[in-house]
Amino acid sequence: MEFLIATVTLLTIILLIVLIGTRGRPMMAVSQFRSFLTGVNENKVQLSIFILLILLSAAVIYYFFVMPDLDAGPVQPISFSHRLHAGDKNIDCRFCHSYVDRSIHPGIPAVEKCLFCHNFIIANHPEILKEHAYFNSQTPTPWAKVFYLPEHVVFNHERHIKKEIQCEACHGNVKGTDRLKFVEFQMGFCVECHRAKDANLDCWLACHN
Secondary structure: OHHHHHHHHHHHHHHHHHHHHOOOOOHHHHHHHHHHHHHHHHOHHHHHHHHHHHHHHHHHHHHHHHHHHOOOOOOOOOOOOHHHHHHHOOOOHHHHOOOOOOOOOOOOOOHHHHHHHHOOOOOOOHHHHHHHHHHHOOOOOOOOOOEEOOOOOOOOHHHHHHOOOOOHHHHOOHHHOOOOOOEEOOHHHHHHHHHHOOOOOOHHHHHOO
16 A cells, blocks of 8 residues: 555656646657657767766776775774784784783873874874874874773783784784774673683683673
8 A cells, every 4th residue: 555655656746747847738748758869869979988987987986985985994083004004014913002912901002102103104194194283282092992892891901812812813804904893792702702712601700800
């Protein structure tokens, strides 16, 4: 019934548009359509080239501007690429996350850490100038959180690193990703890993202490 109502409504709207467009003479639409087809036939080469240019432009826009954002993480205040730094430049994770192997928390790098390199490397790049703005105003960089762990869970990075658990086991292909995707860790993910590695599964001794 709903489909029938929608169809009738659509046909009514189309009929009204035709009547208004032809000023009450709907047969004009037929003659105008014939004239349109004649014009298309006479200019089919030009129209083909025009359509091809539109398709090529759409493909370029999609490839360079749309596709990089598909399945990507949140936009950060500074365009930091993990693929470039951890992958191409092979910078150790601990250079930026300096507490990760000796603390519960990995540590988010302060802007001073960024400028340790970028005072000399592409110092005038627009994104680096943003870093200077944060530094000069003594404002912490408002990084968008991408890995979320519930507050009642205590995850100790140090303990896992000492057990030689690779970062990729939880954080995925960081070295091949520009913008890290948002991940909300679930209990099943941790329990499955603990079972596979025959690790402690006691609630309070393992995760909730």
